[in-house]
Amino acid sequence: MKLTRNENNTYTLERENGTLDLTANEMSFLFNQFAKYSLRDNIEYELREADGDTIDLGRYPYSFEELVDEIFTDLEDEVDYGNLPSDSDIQDKIADVASYYDMELD
Numbered sequence: 572m573k574l575t576r577n578e579n580n581t582y583t584l585e586r587e588n589g590t591l592d593l594t595a596n597e598m599s600f601l602f603n604q605f606a607k608y609s610l611r612d613n614i615e616y617e618l619r620e621a622d623g624d625t626i627d628l629g630r631y632p633y634s635f636e637e638l639v640d641e642i643f644t645d646l647e648d649e650v651d652y653g654n655l656p657s658d659s660d661i662q663d664k665i666a667d668v669a670s671y672y673d674m675e676l677d
Contacts, residue, residue: 572585572586572587581594581595606650606655607647610643610650610655613658614661615639618635618639618642618665623676625666625676626665626675626676627674631672631674641668642661642664642665642668646660646661646664
């Protein structure tokens with residue numbers, strides 16, 4: 572697979588089964604959406620890592636998906652501004668939410 576930037580501010584993605592031409596706006600949209608999917612995956616991972624270690628997910632009054640959504644909503648604007656939240660940023664947001672819902676383990 573190969574991605575080429577063209578002179579007219581378009582991009583060509585070459586694959587074995589053909590090519591795809593994309594505008595800069597389309598590339599930006601794809602990057603943004605991919606970053607948001609990655610952020611959601613990272614939030615889920617960090618929550619599962621913290622469960623039983625520093626927090627108790629069972630104390631959250633709603634579903635796991637709603638917890639992920641709550642944290643994601645607070646961080647997704649960063650992606651829109653071109654800043655990808657770090658693992659530390661995600662962990663800090665999880666700690667804030669855990670504190671609010673008294674999910675912290677002693």
